[in-house]
Amino acid sequence: MRRLLLACALIASALPAFAVQPDEILKDPALEARARALSIELRCLVCQSQSIDDSDATIARDLRILVRERLEAGDSDDQVKAFLVDRYGEFVLLKPRFTWHTAVLWGTPPVLLIVGGALAFGVFRRRRSAPASSLTQAEEARIEALLAKDD
Incomplete structure (x- = not known):
């Protein structure tokens, strides 16, 4: 029994820890789901290999809050991405769009x-x-x- 509990603890510790703080979570579950989906697609500008959903960096927190504010304001997912790309460039996207310069x-x-x-x-x-x-x-x-x- 102890081995089973130890194995479960090891597996749970190996899973990725999400950096979203409880005070960031939206009250509307549908908006929160959209925010999480967007956060997975956006790159942390400091960590560079992590999404803002996974990163503990201050700028990642600011970007998560910004995404949630834009969604609460009524922006679509594409509008939120366009806003962030206009502000930070294509680099903010973990999967860059296929365009002539990419x-x-x-x-x-x-x-x-x-x-x-x-x-x-x-x-x-x-x-x-x-x-x-x-x-x-x-x-x-x-x-x-x-x-x-x-x-």
Whole structure:
């Protein structure tokens, strides 16, 4: 029984801790659900690898409050995102939109994967078709003679 409780405690401690403070939570459950969904999509400007929902940074708290204020004011989810992008730039989005200036960001991984695969294929193909020995017939005869002499 103790092992089970210990295992449950370890699993619970491994789960992500949400940084939303009780005083930030909206009274309307529908608005709060929208706010949480938006918070997961927005990047903490200090932590950079965390959403504002996960971050304990002061600016993340300010952004969570700002999102909730905009939702209470009647803004749609897209309007809230547009407001934050206008204010902080595309960097605030954890998943940047596909636009002409982010095409390189989105296109580079598949291009690198294709180029790397083509290079690997070429190298393996070249190794397979390369001759086993690059010695001349005279050199091979000399090696054979030396080996026969040792026996």
